[in-house]
Amino acid sequence: MDKFTKITGVAAPMPLINIDTDMIIPKQFLKTIKRSGLGKNLFDEMRYNDDGSENPDFVLNKPAYRKAEIIVAGENFGCGSSREHAPWALLDFGIRCVIAPSFADIFYGNCFKNGILPIVLPQEQVDILLKETEKGENARITVDLEAQEITTPDGEVFAFEVDPFKKHCLLNGLDDIGLTMEKLDSINAYEQKAAVERPWV
């Protein structure tokens, strides 16, 4: 997994609430057995017309936001299915950070496993950032995970919360299976105890 330390990039506004995982990556693209290559189908049904051409009105098709690394979104971003194809598609497109007033739980967790930082901010601050993103290519926002700070193009700074363990893994690009493997003794001890207490499992 790629580390996430600090990025400065263009932020694209997607103020719609309840952007679900079917919108982020429709089911016809879940048939892959790989993690890569999904970026071209990110937001497929909003991004392309029926004939396959680009919908010029969709935010990520606008010149200013084609290389966006950050999305500023409405509440409950990532609701719906558990498909990790959603963060894979975001990452493959180049999105490293999503900022919203709230996220669906499974999507939120999936982001951290893939080097994407989801940030929860109060609606008022999200609204300020959405205004800033209207500056297009000049809407370059800095996200500093170490300091837990977002800096707007105007220099305004917003602090954000992040779980210390998730932060540690993201800052260092750690594979958490490896970390858990270090606790195999605890797992084995648990299994021995459980085999006595609940042998039917």
Added chain:
Amino acid sequence: MTTAKTLYDKIWDAHLAHEAEDGTCLLYIDRHLVHEVTSPQAFEGLRMAGRDVHSPDKTIAVPDHNVPTTLDREKGIENKESRIQVEALDKNAHDFGIHYYPVSDIRQGIVHIVGPEQGWTLPGMTVVCGDSHTATHGAFGALAHGIGTSEVEHVLATQTLIQKKSKNMKVEITGKLQPGVTAKDITLAVIGATGTAGGTGHVIEYCGEAIRDLSMEGRMTVCNMAIEGGARAGLIAPDEKTFEYVKGRPHAPKGAQWEAALAWWKTLFTDEGAEFDKVVTLRGEDISPVVTWGTSPEDVLPITATVPSPQDFEGGKVEAVQRALDYMGLTPGMPLTDIAIDTVFIGSCTNGRIEDLRAAAEILKGKKIKEGIRAMVVPGSGLVRAQAEEEGLADIFQQAGFEWRLAGCSMCLAMNPDQLSPGERCAATSNRNFEGRQGKGGRTHLVSPAMAAAAALTGHLTDVRDLM
């Protein structure tokens, strides 16, 4: 100091394999269910790291999302990518030695129907699957939730999940349901009341007389859609109905182990005085047969209502409702019963069990569906299908004009050929009405099986109580 615990607290405590100083926990997983869409990358990850499956005996796989449901499916899957995914699961199940129900097995079906049916799901267990509707298994008093593919790999490799404890939320449905009101109406009404993010960060325990009165099938329907309310898991305390359902199933404990299990299961309830972080109470008598009119499961109204206007809402919902009405092709003020439909889909992990098929068949018995309506029943498993045939339900469906399909996820998410065309409007017993969910441009109205049957007969959304 209070020692009163919720049901969630008890199951959590019983599965804690390790707790770090910062509160990050390793939760031990008793059952890991696997399907073909969210697992190939996880198995590939194991191979690349040279890791084995930690507990193949606790890992159960079945293909469901991609499989064709037409009667000729033994000839194979036409779509190349779908075929590769199912073949990958065949190979991974074989190579890693996990339990497997291939497409050709009569026990094959939707993973959340197969697990309980085979007795893999038991009270007090932790159950995960790379699928958000894993919450279904909570009906047994099992802590069950959906996980992403990285977590699938983590569970395969370690039989644990890295977790922080969620908050406790109680959803109580008091009193009795009115005739024509079902478990599906309960779960949709709850989402309508709390919103799709109402349960975010929480595990829901459903309780109250109306929940107790539900069959196990009904309870699975309620828990299934906990995720649509934002909660990763929904729970119902096990009782005699639960034990009766589990007893004698192929993988349920037997003999002395059954007695020992039963003794523990009977301790699985929320203690008097235990505290919840959030409580929602609905009166069973107040719940009507409901339908969704928009593109979020929270867009729920009683069938007797009219299509709302964006002005009825505030904040970000105003724009979302306008977008939903445009997508759904609906006008504010229109009676919901005036909405004409093209298609009816009965099936899915929400409503693909035997009781669901009985409820729909009860409405359809001796009648014919409206001319021009495309209607299909997709049983949740091969065994549900066989039982429905034995009970004569298949005949009722077919005589009414429904297609009688083989088991799979089918049109719930339309990964196989069962899809809506742009603009096609469907009354569906599934769980999501998102844009494009059942096919690009398709329009979904979520309903109960009885309401779906009623819509098939009249050709428009219908109050099933008028046909009873």
